[in-house]
Amino acid sequence: xxxxxxxVPMMASLIVWCAIWELVGRSGVLFLIPPLxxxxxxxxxxxxxxxxxxxxxxxxxxxxxxxxxxILVGVAIGVLMGRSVAADNLLGIWVNIFVSAPLxxxxxxxxxLFGMGxxxxxxxxxxxxxxxxxxxTRAGIQGVPPSLIEMGRSYGASRFALxxxxxxxxxxxxxxxxxxxxxxxxxxxxxxxxxxxxxxGYGELFELYSRNFDMENFWALTIILFAAAMLLSxxxxxxxxxxxxxxxxx
Amino acid sequence: xxxxxxxxxxxxxRLAASDVAVEVRGISKLYSEVEALRAIDLDFPRGKxxxxxxxxxxxxxxxxxxxxxxxxxxxxxxxxxGKVVTGPGPERAFVFQDFALMPWxxxxxxxxxxxxxxxxxxxxxxxxxxxxxxxxxLTGFESKYPHELSGGMRQRVGLARAFAVNADVxxxxxxFSAVDEQNRRKFQEDLLSLVEKEKKxxxxxxxxxxxxxxxxxxxVILSRRPGRIAQIIEPEIDRAASPDAIRRDQSYLDTVxxxxxxxxxxxx
Ligand SMILES: Nc1ncnc2c1ncn2[C@@H]1O[C@H](COP(=O)(O)OP(=O)(O)OP(=O)(O)O)[C@@H](O)[C@H]1O
Ligand SMILES: [Mg+2]
Numbered sequence: 149x150x151x152x153x154x155x156v157p158m159m160a161s162l163i164v165w166c167a168i169w170e171l172v173g174r175s176g177v178l179f180l181i182p183p184l185x186x187x188x189x190x191x192x193x194x195x196x197x198x199x200x201x202x203x204x205x206x207x208x209x210x211x212x213x214x215x216x217x218x219i220l221v222g223v224a225i226g227v228l229m230g231r232s233v234a235a236d237n238l239l240g241i242w243v244n245i246f247v248s249a250p251l252x253x254x255x256x257x258x259x260x261l262f263g264m265g266x267x268x269x270x271x272x273x274x275x276x277x278x279x280x281x282x283x284x285t286r287a288g289i290q291g292v293p294p295s296l297i298e299m300g301r302s303y304g305a306s307r308f309a310l311x312x313x314x315x316x317x318x319x320x321x322x323x324x325x326x327x328x329x330x331x332x333x334x335x336x337x338x339x340x341x342x343x344x345x346x347x348x349g350y351g352e353l354f355e356l357y358s359r360n361f362d363m364e365n366f367w368a369l370t371i372i373l374f375a376a377a378m379l380l381s382x383x384x385x386x387x388x389x390x391x392x393x394x395x396x397x398x
Numbered sequence: 399x400x401x402x403x404x405x406x407x408x409x410x411x412r413l414a415a416s417d418v419a420v421e422v423r424g425i426s427k428l429y430s431e432v433e434a435l436r437a438i439d440l441d442f443p444r445g446k447x448x449x450x451x452x453x454x455x456x457x458x459x460x461x462x463x464x465x466x467x468x469x470x471x472x473x474x475x476x477x478x479x480g481k482v483v484t485g486p487g488p489e490r491a492f493v494f495q496d497f498a499l500m501p502w503x504x505x506x507x508x509x510x511x512x513x514x515x516x517x518x519x520x521x522x523x524x525x526x527x528x529x530x531x532x533x534x535x536l537t538g539f540e541s542k543y544p545h546e547l548s549g550g551m552r553q554r555v556g557l558a559r560a561f562a563v564n565a566d567v568x569x570x571x572x573x574f575s576a577v578d579e580q581n582r583r584k585f586q587e588d589l590l591s592l593v594e595k596e597k598k599x600x601x602x603x604x605x606x607x608x609x610x611x612x613x614x615x616x617x618v619i620l621s622r623r624p625g626r627i628a629q630i631i632e633p634e635i636d637r638a639a640s641p642d643a644i645r646r647d648q649s650y651l652d653t654v655x656x657x658x659x660x661x662x663x664x665x666x
Contacts, residue, residue, distance in 0.1 A: 293496065293498065295494045295495070295496050295497075295498040296498050296500065298463075298468050298492070298494070298498065299492070299494060299498035300515075301468060301486050302466055302467075302468060302486045302490070302491070302492040303486075303491070303511065303512040303515050303559075303563065304486060304487075304488060304512075304515050304516065305515050306515075309515060313515075314500070317500070317502055318500070318501075318502075320502070391502070
């Protein structure tokens with residue numbers, strides 16, 4: 149970014165926005181926005197409470213279970229679609245519909261199907277995350293050079309070895325990209341799922357604080373959540389960079 | 399130079415049984431609509447380098463992959479060392495035009511990969527791989543990744559991998575086409591010394607007439623699609639001479655010219 153001819157690092161723009169937030173908060177024109185400093189103080193206090201910790205564990209648990217399922221199922225279906233034209237034709241429409249559909253609308257239906265508990269949240273995370281993983285895996289598998297597969301066959305690779313030592317490794321960069329995007333969607337899924345079910349974990353806290361107009365804690369929750377989501381996707385991105393390095397010639 | 403097909407055609411494509419590594423019998427290939435190969439009968443002499451030459455799209459790669467057992471023929475059969483081919487086998491190894499190296503694996507792991515797939519232990523396969531890495535001139539690059547190597551070096555890795563599994567028959571599909579001209583010449587010379595040393599049967603596909611004449615014991619020229627055998631030539635080059643002398647040799651130049659005259663009619 150450039151400002152008055154000077155190079156300004158990205159962090160600087162973040163600081164500017166933080167300053168604006170602080171000023172708007174201090175001026176008191178919008179009671180929905182307390183000063184950032186108060187929010188940060190609230191965040192530090194919040195993470196030390198048992199309520200927050202319990203909520204975080206519930207949320208993390210639903211998120212991780214849903215993500216694990218989404219990765220397993222998503223990669224499996226993606227591989228199937230990438231390798232078989234019949235499966236691709238059969239499943240392609242559905243995956244493409246769901247990847248861009250407003251899935252939040254489905255959560256009430258899920259509540260009827262899976263009850264008001266954690267299962268619904270897990271299913272919501274799964275449904276939010278799985279489709280993009282399917283699509284990216286499929287693209288990765290289709291991008292495996294045919295000669296690499298022929299190489300495996302000509303050197304006597306078993307079916308298992310062909311998939312686990314060649315095809316999946318070759319598609320790993322795309323699969324990881326899919327998982328990274330899936331994680332971001334999964335975070336949305338867990339919050340929306342919990343908000344709509346509204347008696348669980350983070351969603352319960354959001355509900356509580358916003359109903360009582362406890363804006364410091366509300367924003368503290370939000371910032372912690374954003375930071376966690378960015379940290380996760382950053383972790384996967386750094387993994388992706390390493391894999392990209394080895395896959396540099398593709 | 400010996401022009402075999404000009405003499406007695408049908409019988410001449412067959413050799414005495416014991417000297418034959420690969421027999422091609424009545425091979426035809428149809429890709430749904432496209433007739434790629436029609437009734438090919440051909441013997442590949444053991445321990446020699448035979449080149450398949452022909453216009454683009456005449457079915458050279460197809461024939462090589464049928465011999466490799468990677469794609470099925472529509473009709474006919476292939477025998478390697480007398481045994482009918484039903485799929486890929488350990489007595490054949492393939493060298494790919496685009497190298498087909500695993501980008502996530504080091505040179506060492508790539509070269510040893512055929513042995514790894516056979517279930518050979520780590521130390522044993524690395525010892526064998528190291529020998530062939532040295533033979534193709536890549537000592538010191540064992541722990542490099544493919545993207546850190548030049549095109550020529552990458553194909554040396556592909557070649558070392560094929561040697562490492564100790565196959566009798568090496569199938570090379572335009573191995574030098576993605577290698578620049580200077581490296582290509584050096585590579586051709588190295589290939590010849592490896593042919594000499596390894597006593598294996600080489601089946602080699604190339605687009606380059608000069609490369610074919612320079613490297614081959616035998617050149618099989620295929621006609622335009624559907625591929626059939628148009629001509630078989632044995633260049634009979636004196637390999638004792640230096641590479642530069644060979645490239646200036648009159649019989650070398652005559653052979654190149656003769657093949658060009660034969661192929662010219664296929665060029666549009
Ligand atoms: N999988 C396939 N499906 C349909 N047609 C194919 C397929 N593979 C090859 N062909 C066709 O068969 C013919 C022979 O192909 P092949 O690749 O064997 O030729 P080639 O002699 O190796 O050509 P080049 O010199 O360009 O490498 C070509 O006309 C090609 O279009
Ligand atoms: Mg070809």
